[in-house]
Amino acid sequence: MDIETLRSRAPDHWMTAAAIRTLTLDAVAAANSGHSGMPMGMADVATVLWSKHMKYDAAHPDWPDRDRFILSAGHGSMLLYSLLYLTGDPEITLEEIRNFRQLGSQTAGHPENTLARGIEVTTGPLGQGLAMSVGFAIAEESLRARFGKKLVDHHTWVIAGDGCLMEGVSHEAIALAGRQQLGRLIVFWDNNAITIDGSVDIADRVDQPARFAAAGWHVQEIDGHDPEEIDAAITAAKSDPRPSMIACKTHIALGHAAQDTSKGHGALTDGQQLIDAKEGYGWGYGPFEIPTEIKERWEGYGRRGAEDRTAWEERLAAASAARQAEFRRTFAGDAPKKLSATIKALKKQVSETQPKVATRKASEMVLEVVNPIAPETLGGSADLTGSNNTKTADLGVFDIEERKGRYIYYGIREHGMAAAMNGMALHGGIRPYGGTFMCFTDYARPAMRLAALQEVPTVFVMTHDSIGLGEDGPTHQPIEHLAISRATPNMRVFRPADVVETAEAWELALTAHETPSVLSLTRQGLPTVRTAHKTKNLTAQGAYVLAEAEGKRQAILLATGSEVSVALAARDRLQAEGIGTRVVSMPCWELFAEQDESYRRKVLPAGPVRVGVEAACGFGWDRWLCGERGREKKAGFVGMDSFGSSAPAEELFAHFGITAEAVAARVTALL
Amino acid sequence: MDIETLRSRAPDHWMTAAAIRTLTLDAVAAANSGHSGMPMGMADVATVLWSKHMKYDAAHPDWPDRDRFILSAGHGSMLLYSLLYLTGDPEITLEEIRNFRQLGSQTAGHPENTLARGIEVTTGPLGQGLAMSVGFAIAEESLRARFGKKLVDHHTWVIAGDGCLMEGVSHEAIALAGRQQLGRLIVFWDNNAITIDGSVDIADRVDQPARFAAAGWHVQEIDGHDPEEIDAAITAAKSDPRPSMIACKTHIALGHAAQDTSKGHGALTDGQQLIDAKEGYGWGYGPFEIPTEIKERWEGYGRRGAEDRTAWEERLAAASAARQAEFRRTFAGDAPKKLSATIKALKKQVSETQPKVATRKASEMVLEVVNPIAPETLGGSADLTGSNNTKTADLGVFDIEERKGRYIYYGIREHGMAAAMNGMALHGGIRPYGGTFMCFTDYARPAMRLAALQEVPTVFVMTHDSIGLGEDGPTHQPIEHLAISRATPNMRVFRPADVVETAEAWELALTAHETPSVLSLTRQGLPTVRTAHKTKNLTAQGAYVLAEAEGKRQAILLATGSEVSVALAARDRLQAEGIGTRVVSMPCWELFAEQDESYRRKVLPAGPVRVGVEAACGFGWDRWLCGERGREKKAGFVGMDSFGSSAPAEELFAHFGITAEAVAARVTALL
Incomplete structure (x- = not known):
């Protein structure tokens, strides 16, 4: 369909979506940098989603039961900023849109969750958003099982690009989501057939719908500019028990001279072309100008969820005081009150008994006493459960029919696990930890860095932390991996010497709010070195x-x-x-x-x-x-x-x- | 089929394959560690492959035109060691088999290419072998196009496990291989349905054949213990123009009490169970004992390719002296003679003209003069060609119909690119370089470490190497990445200040034999600081x-x-x-x-x-x-x-x- 047809077939929708396109063009032009094409291509999908389906209350971007929107194709950040501004997010004002990509603005080049509440995740490194979204969906299932549908009942929406789907982590993510049948996870693939180097075809000819179907997903293919098709596909996706992928055939930089080209992926700053594009849209307004009617329409969408939200607040208020407190505590990420005493008791006991155990075993001893008092923990391992000592007796296994289970068999997916854990931590209400061999820090690295950058307290349980691993040899023996994590800003690397220090490290990891922790644990047995009990957490120093x-x-x-x-x-x-x-x-x-x-x-x-x-x-x-x-x-x-x-x-x-x-x-x- | 049936249906094959199984059992028992189940499960496939199809001459493991065998499921290293010992590899003797996993042996816990010529690659970190195999297959296509079928005409064989196929890098690898239609690449999937944590099913339900088909592969499903089915599938795979995946339904630890269990994945060391397993095999021999008849049969397989090899030597000898010299030079990894003078000339020129350019542009200036005199270079980028400045005018693009092209559009696959480059370097005859943003060192890390560990001179072109990247923000700005690569043993990190140092860095990278190089290059323009020309390479100090x-x-x-x-x-x-x-x-x-x-x-x-x-x-x-x-x-x-x-x-x-x-x-x- 050409623009004329699109305009005439659904004129209201067209102008509503055009607000995203023109804000994008204006912001990128003002910044003289950025990525115009993706927001312009996906504006129709986003408009239908945010106007009709997504559950949110723009005035309250941190409502715990909101739907989560994850822009995995983070370079298209102006799509998100436009949506937040248009719907009335309290932080992303027009001033912020004007300051796109400038020092100190909340509208960074790629979305950064720490800059505004309406930004759920930090994306940009491709595939990470998609992989984190699996964690969001797991968190929702887990919390729904724990707190009930009255308090937890929402969806996770993702926009992913060709880059997200080419990255390896996408495989780990979709396989995990398919295995767990995360039906509340709905992914839009911006199928624009363009990457930076040229048409996708020059590097990739994977049949993406077939690939998702092979991973157990519900798959639809639609015209990503047709609001009715978009609407119908979303409705169908919501009613299917499987995770859904909606392949949206789109035109990158729709309506611009650079449409359907690699150039359209980047910053479209030519003044005349910008004017021409706006003219083609039938958009007769100045830079950053949104006519009142359209802004009000968007703000109406932004208020659609207000009633839902107040009803939810009432349901929360109707719960017992203990339940309310527990809900708020877990979403605030505060440690259980009993944690400190529990850790101290364990320390005292082992200082007396002085066991000689590996610190991976020590970690298990800590988890055995912590997990029962901290229902927010959700553990797992990338297929090394027995080696990482991450599973305790009480946890149960998270599965399709058992969402109360608190242990995940992540499979041989260190990267997907790390990213999913970040997603859970960002969702709130979950304190995720997951294990692998420390050497496989390498696989998890992109997500570990994002944990630090996003300021989430994900816990990476890294066992077999030296040549002490033995016969498996140099491919499995970390050498530089402590340095890798120590060199990373906002990351704490704990290398405890015995059970006492391991308990102290876990206490610090579980009370952190904005810093991920790496626990470096041995395969081999170690003597207790802290033989004199101190109640004080010495590791904290x-x-x-x-x-x-x-x-x-x-x-x-x-x-x-x-x-x-x-x-x-x-x-x-x-x-x-x-x-x-x-x-x-x-x-x-x-x-x-x-x-x-x-x-x-x-x-x-x-x-x-x-x-x-x-x-x-x-x-x-x-x-x-x-x-x-x-x-x-x-x-x-x-x-x-x-x-x-x-x-x-x-x-x-x-x-x-x-x-x-x-x-x-x-x-x-x-x- | 039970073992009795298998034995009776193909008794000779059975005993031939049993030699692998029993050597594995004996070596793991002696080491009291290792992974027994995979070699025992895949012994039939390996036997058919090495006895009937694979082109090799055991006495000459470094024959350049041999088929390459890549054990991606590297924990099953005893499969490879058994095959090498049995066929008569000059290095992997029975003594080495007895010293499995001991200090100083060539039979390390996971295969290490630097320990014996018959070991093509270092594997163990899952998925890496599969991803490197794509590079091997690209190298073969490229060199066949360059030197002709008389000198280069071989296959790349891979055994991959469930872990390899769960790892994200497998997606990047199979998508790239499918896109490039690497018909000489044949992958056996050891479909044993078991991982360390339990049945594969608990973590993964991906329809693997469908997934490979979606990536453009030829797919077959067979009984991995039936020699006839294996034989027929290999024959069909060789004749199909697509890369082939053969899903081999197998029983892990076949014939052992731990068959079809997670325990079977690991070290099977129980004495009585070992005896029972051998009895079930009809194998009445002592530890490490291979009856002469069976050893001779295997050695006969090992000599199958001797004639091919001598014919190949004759063809090489018949080539012109210049062609022979060039073939040997490229396979030896020696730099072209003109390199030094070419670098000096560029240095002299820029010391005079003193351009102010980004070092990524400086790198392109170097490549513009180097690529024409170094036909062994094979460049590429993970979808950032224009940003990484990795493509020069003369290269052409490597594609299905143009195997002489020397530039690869790797797609958004930093990890797959890095691993494929390692594969090319290990294959020999190719000097690979590839670009991405330095921040995405994170994605490429597992393969970058393996470059260092495998002692291959892969060149990682890492541009946008600081906050100088600008508006794209912290997700794209490296902070700890220089430290990450510097902390890695056997890796050289070059951070040149101008065109002169960039030229010197490239000279060092291109003359390295056993060390990978990271080139840390800027986005932003830099003045020439080396304004006085010195012929000496000062960066070498x-x-x-x-x-x-x-x-x-x-x-x-x-x-x-x-x-x-x-x-x-x-x-x-x-x-x-x-x-x-x-x-x-x-x-x-x-x-x-x-x-x-x-x-x-x-x-x-x-x-x-x-x-x-x-x-x-x-x-x-x-x-x-x-x-x-x-x-x-x-x-x-x-x-x-x-x-x-x-x-x-x-x-x-x-x-x-x-x-x-x-x-x-x-x-x-x-x-």
């Missing part, structure tokens, strides 16, 4: 003196995780030679860096020789060894400077020289 | 004095890439105040670390204040600031300590304080 020097303090050993016991053994050797040696356990660098200087100086005073011990690459260690009052000539590191090898773990530690003997020798060489 | 202090040397500024010109401008300010300031350009940390101490001391002498400048996180910088004769009290860093933001680039540099003014102020504060 990041590093602390675990064993003080006897006599003159000549050396400080800094160690994490499995190497803390190595450092303690080295201290024994050194003290036996009369060399006063302090051992500092450093379970969380980031938290230590946040401590004030007087505390840091107390832990790491100037003067003594310092040797760091960690079965990982030394990248980043100089901060603690040469920095923080240290000196290069008195600093050493015992760890890895290559990939690992396939052999029994104990042999590897000897082979790579990560032993108490080697640490002691390094100290004496530096004295 | 990793860091060097770019501008010496005038007067007493009070400060040293260390900078990389786009911040070298910031450091130079800061130096101007400081010198104007009479503060003698040296600027050290550090395009490659790893190469600088390899220099002897006397050179490093010359570049970074003790004494002066040191300030590092890099528009990235400071993680890792303390090595050069506080280490290497530095002192914490005289050290500073100007860079990023958070995620970036969406705004024009210049505003971001000012906002985050990465300016000449800030650098100069930091120096004076430290003096």
Whole structure:
């Protein structure tokens, strides 16, 4: 259909949708950068969805039972900003639209959830929105099962582009959604056949509808500019028990000179072409001008859900006080009241019994006491349940017929798992954790970064965290992965030394509101090093003196995780030679860096020789060894400077020289 | 079919395949670790393939025109080791089989290509083998087009498991292979319906045959234990012009008490069960014992290709001396003779003309002169061709009907691209490079690590390498990505400051044999800083004095890439105040670390204040600031300590304080 036909067939719809197209053109022109084509292509779908189907109350973008709208094709951010502004979102004002892509605006180049409540997720890295949406849909199912349909009853809507569907993570996401039959998840594919390099065809000829059908999805194919087809498809999608994919045949940059071209994907800033496009739309208004009638129509759509929302508020108010409090607590992401006492009790017990267990097992011991008191946790593993020790007896398994189950078999999908967990955390009401081998941080990386950027407290349970993994060899032995997560802003990496520190790390992970946590856990058994019980969470300080020097303090050993016991053994050797040696356990660098200087100086005073011990690459260690009052000539590191090898773990530690003997020798060489 | 039936229907085949099964059982039992079930399940497929179809000469595992066998399900490494030992590979002896998973053996837990020539690839991280196989098949097509069928004419065979097919990268791989109609690629799916967590069904219900068909593959479904069905399917797959997937219904750990269970996936070490399994096989031999008849039969298979190989040697010998030399040069991975002079000429020219261009454009300038003299390069981009500047005029586009094309539109598949490039490099004869935004290092990570671990010189062209990317915002602005690649063993990260350093970096990348290179390139224009031409490749030293202090040397500024010109401008300010300031350009940390101490001391002498400048996180910088004769009290860093933001680039540099003014102020504060 040409524009003339589209205009004449549904004139009201046309002008309503044109508001999105023209705002996009104006904002991109003002910013002189951005992506015009996608919002212009998908304006019709978005208009039908937001005007007729989506459940929301524009004035209350954080209503917990709203439908979630996820723009997986995040480069088309002006679509979202237009919708928010037009419907009356309290934050995305016309001023923000005018400041598109400018410093300090809420209308960033790609949507950023931390900038405005109406922005559900941060998207842009392709496929992530789609993969997170699976987590949103799981969260909705789980919470509906927990709190009932009166309080939780909504859909998750996604707009995904060709890029989203080419990215590998899309496979993990749609397979997981299909397996779990997430019927409240509805994905629109912006089938515009154009990517940056040219027509999609030059790189991809996958039959996408067939692919989604193979994954267990309900699939429809429609003209993405025909409001009636869009409306009918949405209605059908909602009534189907499967997740739905609606393939919307669209024209990128509809009505612009760049329509149906790669150029149309990017910033359309030519003044005359902009004027011509608006003329073609029958849009006789100035830049950023939305005629009152159309703005009011949009605001009407934005108020459509107001009654629903107030009815929902009433239903919540009618619930018992305890139920209300619990609902609010979980959505606020606050930890259960009993958490602190539960952790303390476990710490006390293990400081007394001093078990020798792997920290992955320690993690399971923590979860065994935490999961029963924290109904908001939702655990899982990427097919390493028995190895990651992530499943506790009480959880049950989340499945099609058992939405109350709190454990997910994610399959061999580290990336999809990590992204889904982010989605759950963003949805609210769920505190997700999931396990894999630490080496597969690599697979989960794009989503782990987005956890940090989106400021969600996702917990990544990363076991088998060094050459201690043993015979599986270098493909499975992390070397650089602690450094990778430590280098990432707003991420906390915990490498606990025993059950006590593991419990403390979990407490911090479960009370975090805006920071994801990586738990670095061993495969191999470790002795209890915190044998004297302290109620205080020492891990919260990041590093602390675990064993003080006897006599003159000549050396400080800094160690994490499995190497803390190595450092303690080295201290024994050194003290036996009369060399006063302090051992500092450093379970969380980031938290230590946040401590004030007087505390840091107390832990790491100037003067003594310092040797760091960690079965990982030394990248980043100089901060603690040469920095923080240290000196290069008195600093050493015992760890890895290559990939690992396939052999029994104990042999590897000897082979790579990560032993108490080697640490002691390094100290004496530096004295 | 039960084992009795299988045995009686094809007794010779049965015993031949049983050799794989029993070697696997014995090796895993001896190691007390490993994965027994997969080799036991896929022994029949492997036997038919290696005995009847695969082109190889066991005595010459590095024959360039051999078929490639890729065990994507790398945990089943004993399948590969068994095949190599049985057919007479010169390296994988019985002694190696006995030393399975022991320190120093060639039979690591997962196959490692660097340990024996008969091991084509390093696998274990699931999906990687499948994704690399696409690169192998592309390399074969490309080299066949270049050198002709007489010299290049072989297949790529893959065994993939459920895990490989769940991983997202499998989607990118099969979509790319389908798009390119790589008919010489044949994948066996070990459809055993079992994963570590239980039956596949608990996590995945994708219709895999339908999924492959949707991606343009030829698909067959067979009984993976029936030698006749296997044989017929292979024959059909070879004759189909599409890539082929053969779904092989198998029983994991066939014939063992743990058959068809998750336990069967892992290490089967129970003594009595092992004996029982062998008895069921009709295998009356001791541990590691292969009866002469069966060993000879296997060795006969291993010699099947000997004639083919000698005929091939003759064909190569019959080619012109120049053609032979070129064939050998490209397969040896040696750079073209003209490379050095070509790079020097470009350096000289730009030192004179001093263009102000982005280093991504500089990279294109290098490729424009290098690609015409290096026919082994095969470039591409993950749908950012115009942004990554990876396509030069002479390359042509690799496509179904144009296998001579040397540029690949990889689509929005950073991970698949990186893995495919590794495959090409491992195949030999191709020097692959591919581009994306540096931030999407995250997507490519699993394959980038495998490039380093496999010691292949893949070139990762990572543009838009800082907040200099501008308005696209923090989702697209790398912060920790330099640290990620620098922390990885055996990886070189080049961050050139101008065209001259970019040319030097490319020269080093293209002459590397065993080390991948990351080129960190800017979006924004940079001045030429190397204005005095030197024929010597200064980047090869990793860091060097770019501008010496005038007067007493009070400060040293260390900078990389786009911040070298910031450091130079800061130096101007400081010198104007009479503060003698040296600027050290550090395009490659790893190469600088390899220099002897006397050179490093010359570049970074003790004494002066040191300030590092890099528009990235400071993680890792303390090595050069506080280490290497530095002192914490005289050290500073100007860079990023958070995620970036969406705004024009210049505003971001000012906002985050990465300016000449800030650098100069930091120096004076430290003096």
